[in-house]
Amino acid sequence: MSASKRQIALVGFLQAQNCTTIPAAWRHPEARHDVTSVDFYQHIAKVLERGLFDLGFFDDRLAMPDMYGGDHRHTVENGIRCVKLDAVTVLTTMGMVTKNLGLGATYSTTYFPPFHVARLFATLDHMSGGRAAWNVVTSVNDNEAKNMGLDEAPAHDVRYDQADEFMEIVHGHWDTWEADAVVADRASGLYARGDMVHRLDHEGPHYRSRGPFTVPRTPQGHPVVIQAGQSGRGVEFASRWGELLFMSNPSLSRAKENYVAVKSAIEANGRDPDQVKIANLTFPVVGRTMSEAEDRRAAYDLLPNLIDDLSLLSEGLNFDFSEKALEEPLSEEDVAAMTGIQGIRNQVIEVTGNQTPSVKDFVEVSGRGRLAHPVVGGPTELADYFEEWFTAPACDGFVIAGTHMPGAFEDFVDLVVPELQRRGLFRTEYSGSTLRDNLGLTQPVPGAWRR
Ligand SMILES: Cc1cc2nc3c(=O)[nH]c(=O)nc-3n(C[C@H](O)[C@H](O)[C@H](O)COP(=O)(O)O)c2cc1C
Numbered sequence: 001m002s003a004s005k006r007q008i009a010l011v012g013f014l015q016a017q018n019c020t021t022i023p024a025a026w027r028h029p030e031a032r033h034d035v036t037s038v039d040f041y042q043h044i045a046k047v048l049e050r051g052l053f054d055l056g057f058f059d060d061r062l063a064m065p066d067m068y069g070g071d072h073r074h075t076v077e078n079g080i081r082c083v084k085l086d087a088v089t090v091l092t093t094m095g096m097v098t099k100n101l102g103l104g105a106t107y108s109t110t111y112f113p114p115f116h117v118a119r120l121f122a123t124l125d126h127m128s129g130g131r132a133a134w135n136v137v138t139s140v141n142d143n144e145a146k147n148m149g150l151d152e153a154p155a156h157d158v159r160y161d162q163a164d165e166f167m168e169i170v171h172g173h174w175d176t177w178e179a180d181a182v183v184a185d186r187a188s189g190l191y192a193r194g195d196m197v198h199r200l201d202h203e204g205p206h207y208r209s210r211g212p213f214t215v216p217r218t219p220q221g222h223p224v225v226i227q228a229g230q231s232g233r234g235v236e237f238a239s240r241w242g243e244l245l246f247m248s249n250p251s252l253s254r255a256k257e258n259y260v261a262v263k264s265a266i267e268a269n270g271r272d273p274d275q276v277k278i279a280n281l282t283f284p285v286v287g288r289t290m291s292e293a294e295d296r297r298a299a300y301d302l303l304p305n306l307i308d309d310l311s312l313l314s315e316g317l318n319f320d321f322s323e324k325a326l327e328e329p330l331s332e333e334d335v336a337a338m339t340g341i342q343g344i345r346n347q348v349i350e351v352t353g354n355q356t357p358s359v360k361d362f363v364e365v366s367g368r369g370r371l372a373h374p375v376v377g378g379p380t381e382l383a384d385y386f387e388e389w390f391t392a393p394a395c396d397g398f399v400i401a402g403t404h405m406p407g408a409f410e411d412f413v414d415l416v417v418p419e420l421q422r423r424g425l426f427r428t429e430y431s432g433s434t435l436r437d438n439l440g441l442t443q444p445v446p447g448a449w450r451r
Helices: 023-027 038-050 073-077 087-095 114-127 142-147 156-174 232-241 252-268 290-300 306-317 332-336 342-352 359-366 379-391 407-422 435-439
Strands: 009-014 055-058 102-108 132-137 182-185 190-192 224-227 244-247 277-282 284-286 375-377 397-400
Touching: 009 038, 009 244, 009 277, 023 306, 038 055, 038 087, 038 407, 055 087, 055 132, 073 306, 087 102, 087 114, 102 114, 102 224, 102 435, 114 132, 114 156, 156 232, 224 232, 224 435, 232 252, 244 252, 252 277, 252 379, 284 290, 284 379, 284 407, 290 375, 306 342, 306 359, 342 359, 375 379, 379 397, 379 407
Parallel strands: 009 055, 009 397, 055 102, 102 132, 132 224, 224 244, 244 277, 277 397, 284 375
Antiparallel strands: 182 190
């Protein structure tokens, strides 16, 4: 296989919580429940590295999904993502038992100061030898705001405007130390060259941050920036800043359209589209054979509850669905009041062809809370699917989500990865020690982000 052949990027979708994105995951007979233990996460890290995954990445939310009925009892009783640990701390433990696996975590631009986030991820990049990635989100709901000192989440586009300025500060700080600023010469008494360490002196509409930054330039130049905005404003932001983009597409044809549209938006921003990788969210249900996989899927479908769906819809859309009966159409005001993840709302309106869908429509179309659109099969069927999407091209790689932990990743690594390798679609060894090396991303040129 030639070294330059285009290869699939694989991202393990991780949650530092009691379940995967699907609440029912903890009810799975093979799910481990020691989710506050180091061993749980270190085991997953080793599995992903055995499967030569580019990275494991943790999502985040700064509140329990307790918007439904304004009460957390249902959240904790049903185990609906009610445990949520700090992902960077968890990643550090995973980095200690791996050498090549990239380590990504989500941090919100709305609730943390840019200096702090810049320092946190720069430190992780040093501590991991150049394997850090930051998934930039602007957060979605008012319960996060209430936990973090505000009454409500800022409006959707305001969050993104603020996030643009946030990114300018973070990149500015990451560029503070020129690559060879540190000399540490005992003989001359010079630790670092004063003219190679710069102060940012940022003063903008939302933030002030002076500097100088306190972390020297990192092994990757700076951590890899991940983004997953799906709305118009979100895609604009992603194509300006993201180096690894996550998309969730309902069909191959839509994924192909979005792939072209996003790559063009990246180019329109003066960036090289080949230097931005797009990974599509995928829920595999793997068996040794198709029929085993189908049995596994059928068994899994018995695990979710309606309350899982309603709770996650409420928190995702920032709207309390408990006020309405299941079959009752929502009003235009209700739909307008959904200020969370716009992609969910838009998809339900599009699929139903109805501007005021019912609660049931939201449950059924969004599939939120369940295993909605899994890819079910044995190694051959799964590899066929990945090959088709990758070569279309509809994406450069896949975000592999889990039905249950850690078994879903173990099955994927043992059954699907060898078949992808056999077809020459996936690496047989890591190409380098940094996450950028493995993703095929070059080192960022200081200041290039100012375009
Ligand atoms: C694979 C994947 C992972 C995501 N992880 C998070 C997350 O951890 N936290 C979050 O608030 N949003 C997450 N999102 C959602 C997006 O980052 C974004 O917040 C959401 O699409 C809303 O932005 P939009 O209104 O621009 O669509 C994720 C999306 C995808 C496809």
